Amino acid sequence: MGETLTIVDLQDLDNAVITCRRCPRLVAWREAAATQSRARKEQYWARPVPGFGPADARIMVVGLAPAAHGSNRTGRMFTGDRSGDFLFEALHAVGLASQAHAVSRADGMRLIDTRMAAPVRCAPPENKPTPQERDTCRPWLATELELLRPTLRAVVVLGAFGWQALLPVLSAAGWQVPKPRPVFGHGVEITLPAADGGPALTLLGCYHVSPHNTFTGRLTQAMLRDVFRRAQEFAGDRK
Template identity: 45%
Template sequence: MTACEACDRLISHCRQVACQKRRAYADQDYWGRPVPNFGSTRASLLIVGLAPGAHGANRTGRMFTGDRSGDWLFRALCKSGFANQQESTCTSDGLRLSDCAITAVCHCAPPDNRPTADEIHRCQPFLDETINLIRPQVFLALGGLAWKSVARYAIHQQWLAGSQPSFSHGSVVELKIPRRRKRCWLVGSYHPSQQNTFTGRLTEQMLDDVFVKTRNLIRDP
């Protein structure tokens, strides 16, 4: 997947950002290509984000690592026992996830953090592959686009009947996955983007509450 070049616009953006760099990271080598999943393939929790940040994961090569969104996410993950530490600065920072994995609907950093519908569609096979491989008990969708992508897959697999369930922060939908001993769930959360955290649309308490809910669903489905 890290060698995929299916989206011309995104690949050239990732490379361009990696060449130009932000002044604060001028001495660093940027990753500058599709960012792989992070975490265990046996995780109970699969977090689905939108796309790597230009100077975050596109720089460090690890999902949500090295930017403000990641600071919020890993702080919440650490508090809820899904990560061993809050700090996430680079791939050698000692961060380990516990029973959790992180992916995104689009594996390349898009201009203005906005992948097009076509780009998300082109990247969907990687999400499908990730879901098939990990088979998590809980999907946590960060934002409406991640929610739609997981729900689309779930409807296609007949884990969900009818039309797309509506997304809101804290919404929970049961997925009827055949031959699973434990009940499975799709949980929604606002994305911890600066657009949401700076405006107060998403507070730290709101994000913590989603992880408490998620933890409870895994413990007592």
């Protein structure tokens, strides 16, 4: 993030994210996606994808990166592809989304007490960002966590990449991460105390909602809904 940016809320953050061009490989790839043979005949977002959800969310969903023909096309996290279809179906079933299907930014979807974000905000080739790209993008996630900290109580991390990318920024945002760092696994739950004595944050590991995992049955709707119900328990009732 440039030193001249002033970010005081999530709207400022989202506005700054979508103008980022710090990773040349990702800039080129996200913009080229609309010209690929499988591209849909519509105008692509083709910019970094900001977080999605209310500023007072109690639960956060952390993924990997935008899909070239999913959120890189629609401009909204997990919107417009099969991974998102599977995810929103589960969120709606447990009361964290207003509807079960997300197709565009104009479809009326509303997240309830939940916000989505990714460690890498641009679509990477083969869904594989480099470690340098992950680290370059890290300040966006760190700032988002800091802004959500007053209400955030649980984070559902989809996949090992998101887990590994998230842990280094949590201490800077105000939570104590144990050493050695906890290892990702589906169903893993780790509660991190707040460094200032405030409310703790619970991390919940979940297999990613990729077609590979959902088509093979490695991740089922029942499994995903169970993770979100656990997150709701840790998040507690809004006071």
